[in-house]
Structures are given as C-alpha cells and as structure tokens.
Amino acid sequence: MNDHQTKKAGGKRLGAGRKSGSGVYQEATTVMRVPVSQKAALSQQLSRYARQQQQRKQLDSPHAFTQLEHPIQAIALPLYQSKVPAGFPSPADDHVELRLDPTTYLIDQADSTFFVTIQGESMIEVGLMPGDKAVVDRGKSAVIGDIVLAMIDGEFTIKTLAKQADGTPKLMPANASGRYAPLLIQPPMQFEVWGVVIGSFRRFR
Amino acid sequence: MNDHQTKKAGGKRLGAGRKSGSGVYQEATTVMRVPVSQKAALSQQLSRYARQQQQRKQLDSPHAFTQLEHPIQAIALPLYQSKVPAGFPSPADDHVELRLDPTTYLIDQADSTFFVTIQGESMIEVGLMPGDKAVVDRGKSAVIGDIVLAMIDGEFTIKTLAKQADGTPKLMPANASGRYAPLLIQPPMQFEVWGVVIGSFRRFR
DNA sequence: TTTATGATTTTTGTTACAATAATCAAATGA
DNA sequence: TCATTTGATTATTGTAACAAAAATCATAAA
Numbered sequence: 442m443n444d445h446q447t448k449k450a451g452g453k454r455l456g457a458g459r460k461s462g463s464g465v466y467q468e469a470t471t472v473m474r475v476p477v478s479q480k481a482a483l484s485q486q487l488s489r490y491a492r493q494q495q496q497r498k499q500l501d502s503p504h505a506f507t508q509l510e511h512p513i514q515a516i517a518l519p520l521y522q523s524k525v526p527a528g529f530p531s532p533a534d535d536h537v538e539l540r541l542d543p544t545t546y547l548i549d550q551a552d553s554t555f556f557v558t559i560q561g562e563s564m565i566e567v568g569l570m571p572g573d574k575a576v577v578d579r580g581k582s583a584v585i586g587d588i589v590l591a592m593i594d595g596e597f598t599i600k601t602l603a604k605q606a607d608g609t610p611k612l613m614p615a616n617a618s619g620r621y622a623p624l625l626i627q628p629p630m631q632f633e634v635w636g637v638v639i640g641s642f643r644r645f646r
Numbered sequence: 647m648n649d650h651q652t653k654k655a656g657g658k659r660l661g662a663g664r665k666s667g668s669g670v671y672q673e674a675t676t677v678m679r680v681p682v683s684q685k686a687a688l689s690q691q692l693s694r695y696a697r698q699q700q701q702r703k704q705l706d707s708p709h710a711f712t713q714l715e716h717p718i719q720a721i722a723l724p725l726y727q728s729k730v731p732a733g734f735p736s737p738a739d740d741h742v743e744l745r746l747d748p749t750t751y752l753i754d755q756a757d758s759t760f761f762v763t764i765q766g767e768s769m770i771e772v773g774l775m776p777g778d779k780a781v782v783d784r785g786k787s788a789v790i791g792d793i794v795l796a797m798i799d800g801e802f803t804i805k806t807l808a809k810q811a812d813g814t815p816k817l818m819p820a821n822a823s824g825r826y827a828p829l830l831i832q833p834p835m836q837f838e839v840w841g842v843v844i845g846s847f848r849r850f851r
Numbered sequence: 852t853t854t855a856t857g858a859t860t861t862t863t864g865t866t867a868c869a870a871t872a873a874t875c876a877a878a879t880g881a
Numbered sequence: 882t883c884a885t886t887t888g889a890t891t892a893t894t895g896t897a898a899c900a901a902a903a904a905t906c907a908t909a910a911a
Binding site: 461464465469472 | 893
C-alpha cells in the first residue's frame with residue numbers, strides 16, 4: 442500500500458488516535474493482583490500519585506514538609522519579658538532575663554522532627570495561621586488534647602486530638618467560625634497520627 | 647448422584663482441594679491496573695502486608711478456626727508503614743522541601759535582634775498569642791502595615807503601625823473583640839518605634 | 852502407622868477483551 | 882477563512898478469562 446496517498450477506505454493511519462501517555466498516570470499501566478480489602482486504599486494511593494504526576498507537569502508541588510538543616514549553630518539571643526519596666530533595656534544591657542536560641546527552644550529531638558506549612562484556617566484559634574511552620578515531633582506519643590499531624594485517608598491535616606464517647610478518636614478544629622467540622626474517625630477510614638505539633642514559628646516580614 | 651457412596655470416577659467432590667483463604671493474604675484477591683513504574687513498589691508493600699496478616703493469624707491461633715475476624719481491621723490498618731525506595735506509600739516524601747533551620751529562618755541580623763514575650767491578646771488576629779515569642783529586629787525601619795514594638799510614654803506595646811488621616815502615626819490592635827482600642831499618637835505623647843516584629847515562635851508542648 | 856499418589860480446588864500471574872476516552876483529519880457550516 | 886462537527890483510529894482501563902502452580906484431601910501403597 443502507498444502511504445502518501447489519500448485513502449478513502451479505512452485502515453491504519455500513523456499519528457492518529459489517542460496519544461500514548463495520555464492516561465492519568467502519563468505512563469503505561471499493567472495489572473496486578475491485590476487483596477480485595479486493600480483495593481480501595483490502593484486506588485486512593487494511586488489517584489493521589491496520578492494527581493502528583495499531573496501537577497508535576499504544571500507547577501512545583503506544594504511544599505508542605507520541611508526537615509531540619511543538619512548543622513545547627515545555636516545563637517542565643519536575648520529574651521525580654523516585656524513586663525514593660527520604665528526604660529526599656531537595650532539588647533546590650535543586663536536586663537536580659539534569658540538568652541534564647543529559637544532552634545533549641547523549638548526542637549527536642551532533631552532526628553524525629555520536621556516542619557509542616559499550615560494550609561487552612563482551621564486552627565486559627567490556637568494561633569496557627571496559614572503559612573506558619575508547625576514543628577512536628579514524630580517521636581512523641583500523642584495524648585488527648587494535643588495538636589497533632591494526622592493522616593486521614595491519605596490526606597494530612599493538623600487538628601486537636603480528642604476522643605468520642607465510644608472511644609474512637611476525633612479531630613477537632615480550632616475555629617469558632619463553624620466553617621470547619623470536627624472529623625469523626627469511623628471504622629472504614631484510614632487514620633494515623635503522624636506526630637505531635639510541639640511548636641510553631643512564622644515570619645511576618 | 648449420591649454423595650455418601652465411594653465413587654471411582656472423578657468428578658466434583660466437596661471439601662476437597664485447596665482451602666479458601668490459604669493464599670498469602672488469607673483473603674480473596676482481585677486484579678487492578680497500576681502504573682508500571684509503581685508495580686515493584688506496590689509488590690513490596692503487599693508482601694509486607696501479607697507478612698503482617700500471617701503474623702496476625704499466629705496470634706489468633708488459640709482459637710484457630712472458630713471465627714475469622716472480619717477484614718474490617720485490614721482496611722483500618724494502613725499500608726503506610728515504612729518507606730519504599732520509590733517513596734510511594736508516604737505522601738510526605740513528595741513534599742520534602744529544602745531543609746530549614748528555625749533560627750536562620752527567623753533572624754536576619756543577629757546583632758540587632760531580640761525576643762519579647764507577648765503579654766495580652768491585642769494582636770490575636772495576626773496569630774500572636776500570649777506567651778508567644780516575638781522576634782524583634784531593631785535594625786529594620788518600620789513601614790505602614792508592619793507589626794512593631796513601640797514605646798508610648800514609657801510603655802512598650804506591640805501593635806500594627808498605621809497612619810491617621812493627618813499623617814500622624816496610629817497603633818492598631820488586631821483583635822475583633824473591640825476590647826482593645828487603636829492608639830492614636832497625639833503631639834504631646836512620647837512615641838518611638840523600637841523595632842519591627844519580623845517573626846514569632848512558640849511552644850505548644 | 853506412615854508415606855506416596857492422584858484428583859480436586861484455590862491461588863496467582865498474565866493475557867484477552869470490550870467499553871471508554873482522546874486525538875487527528877476531513878467534512879460541514881457560518 | 883475560520884470554527885465546529887463527524888468519523889476513524891489508537892490508547893486507556895476495568896474486568897473477565899485462562900493456565901500454571903500450590904494446597905488439600907482421600908485413597909493406595911509401603
């Protein structure tokens with residue numbers, strides 16, 4: 442057959458049809474056998490993976506997690522308890538009550554600590570604003586009332602850990618507006634406490 | 647056909663053959679389509695899951711066969727236990743930003759920076775809670791809109807710097823309750839901006 | 852009593868298939 | 882001329898089907 446002539450009859454036509462890599466994963470797929478109880482969870486993982494692949498094409502993925510820089514050079518700066526005495530001390534004065542280094546103040550165990558950027562306004566009542574860096578310690582075990590970084594069905598969230606009447610956990614927002622509902626953990630949900638939020642820090646300017 | 651007689655010829659025989667649930671997952675399986683690049687990582691996850699399920703059965707072995715637990719728990723217990731080379735199971739891996747040190751993040755010029763403990767709730771709307779440590783840089787010149795540490799008639803306060811209609815400065819609280827009034831700076835008052843609040847940090851626990 | 856053999860049934864990895872989706876080219880219409 | 886529609890073509894994707902392997906039981910053999 443000639444391939445440079447216009448053909449009326451149907452047949453093979455190079456370049457036509459759906460493009461390779463146009464699926465959600467942007468790559469070839471295959472099938473594999475999985476236990477039925479895990480299929481839902483795996484599908485969730487894979488759809489998240491697919492989203493990431495698609496976002497990667499467009500923008501840099503949102504930076505949420507940060508880890509501590511290796512070399513910590515503690516610089517202790519003066520802390521003033523602003524009881525507001527007459528005549529504020531200059532930083533060189535001896536009115537300094539305490540010298541403080543933010544890193545050592547914020548972090549107990551560096552190897553189990555990382556940072557998360559706060560996304561929404563659900564914890565605004567405890568002073569966690571969007572853009573704040575939350576200090577998360579994975580080594581601490583969470584107790585009721587702690588602010589925790591939890592994963593529910595593959596999505597991360599920072600909430601206050603509470604307990605329902607039946608004993609199952611509950612994640613409480615700290616926002617009086619009512620725009621954020623408590624998250625009740627129910628049996629089919631995947632739930633895991635990733636770490637305890639032991640502190641936070643931010644830049645204003 | 648009678649089912650209580652010995653048969654010579656082959657055919658259906660109830661109770662014979664491999665037992666259901668005798669696979670590595672101890673439950674039924676199904677097939678699902680996955681991206682080829684993730685198949686190896688997923689297989690690793692699933693073999694770990696299978697090992698887990700088998701260990702679980704050993705713990706239950708006293709009751710052995712009386713009752714099989716419903717596979718609800720299998721769903722509730724996530725696959726995200728440890729990291730796989732591909733980094734797939736942990737959504738955290740894809741969010742790892744550059745490493746960060748709170749001190750260097752919070753402080754530009756150490757020799758002109760000090761900390762002040764927040765006292766009241768006048769700046770609660772910008773996320774400054776009582777007990778928070780405000781990072782004050784004396785070396786920066788304040789512009790309208792900055793959060794500043796100011797001294798008014800010998801008293802220190804932290805407010806947002808604004809400007810009145812006539813051009814004189816004004817210190818605005820950030821608290822919607824109305825319990826804190828704007829501080830209007832009038833000619834006879836002593837007023838000085840001591841530094842700009844460029845950041846803050848706190849401990850929750 | 853213990854071991855071996857064969858039939859039967861489930862598991863498990865892969866292939867096959869059909870419905871859907873995406874893409875291009877040609878045809879159609881403004 | 883340019884935009885829209887239509888039809889053909891090709892890839893994706895979920896599921897069914899298949900075959901080899903593994904496990905189990907009943908029976909035969911040692």
